[in-house]
Amino acid sequence: MGTWDVGPFDNDTAADWCGTFDDAAPDARRALVRDTLARAADTTDYLDADIGDEAVAAAALVAAQCPGGDPAHPHYGPKQPVPDLTDLGALALRALDRILTEPSELLELWADSDGDPWHTTINGLRTTLTPRPPGEQLHRI
Numbered sequence: 001m002g003t004w005d006v007g008p009f010d011n012d013t014a015a016d017w018c019g020t021f022d023d024a025a026p027d028a029r030r031a032l033v034r035d036t037l038a039r040a041a042d043t044t045d046y047l048d049a050d051i052g053d054e055a056v057a058a059a060a061l062v063a064a065q066c067p068g069g070d071p072a073h074p075h076y077g078p079k080q081p082v083p084d085l086t087d088l089g090a091l092a093l094r095a096l097d098r099i100l101t102e103p104s105e106l107l108e109l110w111a112d113s114d115g116d117p118w119h120t121t122i123n124g125l126r127t128t129l130t131p132r133p134p135g136e137q138l139h140r141i
Contacts, residue, residue, distance in 0.1 A: 006118040008060035008125065009076035013053035022080045030083040033058045034091065041094035045103070052099045052106035056122065059092035061085055063128040070128075089129045096126050 003011040009018065017036070024032050040047060040055035061078070062085045063069040072078060099106055100122060110118040 006121045007073060007076075008056045008121065009073040011053050013050045014057035015076050017054040017057050018076065018078045021078045026081065026083070029080070030085065033061055033085055034088055037062075037088060037091045037095040041091060041098050043098060047098060047104040047106070049105035049109060052104060055095040055099060056106075056125070059096050059125050059129065062088045062092040063125045066128050067132075068128055070124075089131065093126060093129045096122055096129070 008014060021029055021032055036054050036058040040051050043051065057077075060070075061072060061082055064071050064082070065084070065086050066089065072082070098104070101107070
Protein backbone atom coordinates (compact mmCIF):
# COMPACT_ATOMS: atom_id res chain seq x y z
CA MET A 1 0.00 0.00 0.00
CA GLY A 2 2.94 2.38 0.63
CA THR A 3 2.05 5.88 1.77
CA TRP A 4 -1.61 6.80 2.16
CA ASP A 5 -1.44 10.21 3.85
CA VAL A 6 0.94 12.83 5.27
CA GLY A 7 0.68 11.93 8.97
CA PRO A 8 3.62 10.49 10.92
CA PHE A 9 2.04 7.02 10.98
CA ASP A 10 0.38 7.10 7.55
CA ASN A 11 2.74 4.80 5.66
CA ASP A 12 3.67 1.13 5.69
CA THR A 13 7.16 1.71 7.06
CA ALA A 14 5.90 3.66 10.09
CA ALA A 15 3.15 1.09 10.69
CA ASP A 16 5.73 -1.72 10.60
CA TRP A 17 7.98 0.25 12.97
CA CYS A 18 5.03 0.64 15.38
CA GLY A 19 4.61 -3.15 15.23
CA THR A 20 8.27 -3.54 16.18
CA PHE A 21 7.70 -1.06 19.02
CA ASP A 22 4.69 -3.05 20.25
CA ASP A 23 6.62 -6.33 20.05
CA ALA A 24 9.58 -4.93 22.01
CA ALA A 25 9.89 -5.62 25.71
CA PRO A 26 8.56 -2.68 27.74
CA ASP A 27 12.05 -1.83 29.00
CA ALA A 28 13.44 -1.80 25.42
CA ARG A 29 10.91 0.61 23.88
CA ARG A 30 12.65 3.83 24.94
CA ALA A 31 15.95 2.63 23.46
CA LEU A 32 14.16 1.72 20.22
CA VAL A 33 12.81 5.26 19.91
CA ARG A 34 16.19 6.78 20.78
CA ASP A 35 18.09 4.54 18.36
CA THR A 36 15.60 5.22 15.56
CA LEU A 37 15.98 8.97 16.00
CA ALA A 38 19.77 8.75 16.23
CA ARG A 39 19.97 6.62 13.10
CA ALA A 40 18.33 9.41 11.08
CA ALA A 41 19.98 12.31 12.89
CA ASP A 42 23.48 10.86 12.51
CA THR A 43 23.21 9.98 8.80
CA THR A 44 25.72 12.10 6.91
CA ASP A 45 25.15 10.71 3.43
CA TYR A 46 21.92 9.93 1.57
CA LEU A 47 19.04 9.42 4.03
CA ASP A 48 16.83 6.53 2.91
CA ALA A 49 13.06 7.11 3.05
CA ASP A 50 12.50 4.09 5.31
CA ILE A 51 14.88 5.48 7.94
CA GLY A 52 13.16 8.85 7.62
CA ASP A 53 9.65 7.40 7.93
CA GLU A 54 10.64 5.51 11.07
CA ALA A 55 12.24 8.62 12.55
CA VAL A 56 9.14 10.72 11.85
CA ALA A 57 7.02 8.15 13.70
CA ALA A 58 9.48 8.10 16.61
CA ALA A 59 9.57 11.92 16.71
CA ALA A 60 5.76 11.96 16.78
CA LEU A 61 5.83 9.75 19.89
CA VAL A 62 8.19 12.21 21.58
CA ALA A 63 6.07 15.19 20.47
CA ALA A 64 2.94 13.51 21.84
CA GLN A 65 4.43 13.88 25.32
CA CYS A 66 5.17 17.59 24.89
CA PRO A 67 2.73 20.38 25.78
CA GLY A 68 0.39 20.81 22.81
CA GLY A 69 1.48 17.52 21.25
CA ASP A 70 -0.99 15.43 19.29
CA PRO A 71 -1.52 11.85 20.47
CA ALA A 72 -0.26 9.01 18.31
CA HIS A 73 -2.68 7.82 15.65
CA PRO A 74 -5.22 5.53 17.36
CA HIS A 75 -5.19 2.92 14.58
CA TYR A 76 -1.69 3.05 13.10
CA GLY A 77 0.36 4.21 16.09
CA PRO A 78 1.68 1.91 18.82
CA LYS A 79 -0.85 -0.04 20.85
CA GLN A 80 1.48 -0.71 23.79
CA PRO A 81 2.34 1.86 26.48
CA VAL A 82 4.93 4.45 25.50
CA PRO A 83 7.63 5.15 28.10
CA ASP A 84 8.66 8.65 29.12
CA LEU A 85 10.43 10.14 26.10
CA THR A 86 10.45 13.79 27.16
CA ASP A 87 14.24 14.01 27.32
CA LEU A 88 14.52 12.95 23.64
CA GLY A 89 13.10 16.22 22.25
CA ALA A 90 16.44 17.62 21.06
CA LEU A 91 17.33 14.34 19.33
CA ALA A 92 13.89 14.23 17.69
CA LEU A 93 14.42 17.78 16.39
CA ARG A 94 17.83 16.80 14.99
CA ALA A 95 16.27 13.82 13.22
CA LEU A 96 13.52 15.95 11.67
CA ASP A 97 16.04 18.60 10.63
CA ARG A 98 18.09 15.88 8.92
CA ILE A 99 15.02 14.60 7.08
CA LEU A 100 14.44 18.13 5.79
CA THR A 101 18.05 18.47 4.61
CA GLU A 102 19.44 17.16 1.31
CA PRO A 103 20.27 14.47 0.50
CA SER A 104 17.04 12.99 1.85
CA GLU A 105 14.83 10.59 -0.05
CA LEU A 106 11.70 11.65 1.86
CA LEU A 107 12.37 15.27 1.03
CA GLU A 108 12.79 14.34 -2.64
CA LEU A 109 9.67 12.15 -2.73
CA TRP A 110 7.47 14.80 -1.19
CA ALA A 111 8.96 17.50 -3.45
CA ASP A 112 7.84 15.42 -6.44
CA SER A 113 4.24 15.42 -5.18
CA ASP A 114 2.10 17.94 -3.39
CA GLY A 115 4.53 18.13 -0.48
CA ASP A 116 3.04 21.15 1.29
CA PRO A 117 0.78 19.12 3.62
CA TRP A 118 3.70 16.82 4.48
CA HIS A 119 5.91 19.82 5.26
CA THR A 120 3.10 21.20 7.43
CA THR A 121 3.05 17.92 9.38
CA ILE A 122 6.82 17.87 9.87
CA ASN A 123 6.96 21.55 10.81
CA GLY A 124 4.11 21.00 13.28
CA LEU A 125 6.16 18.29 14.98
CA ARG A 126 9.17 20.62 15.00
CA THR A 127 7.11 23.40 16.61
CA THR A 128 5.84 21.05 19.31
CA LEU A 129 9.35 19.73 20.01
CA THR A 130 11.01 23.16 20.14
CA PRO A 131 11.64 24.15 23.76
CA ARG A 132 9.77 27.24 24.93
CA PRO A 133 10.71 29.61 27.73
CA PRO A 134 9.11 28.77 31.09
CA GLY A 135 5.58 30.07 31.32
CA GLU A 136 5.07 30.31 27.57
CA GLN A 137 2.31 28.08 26.29
CA LEU A 138 1.77 26.70 22.82
CA HIS A 139 -1.40 28.01 21.23
CA ARG A 140 -2.70 26.02 18.28
CA ILE A 141 -5.03 27.61 15.81
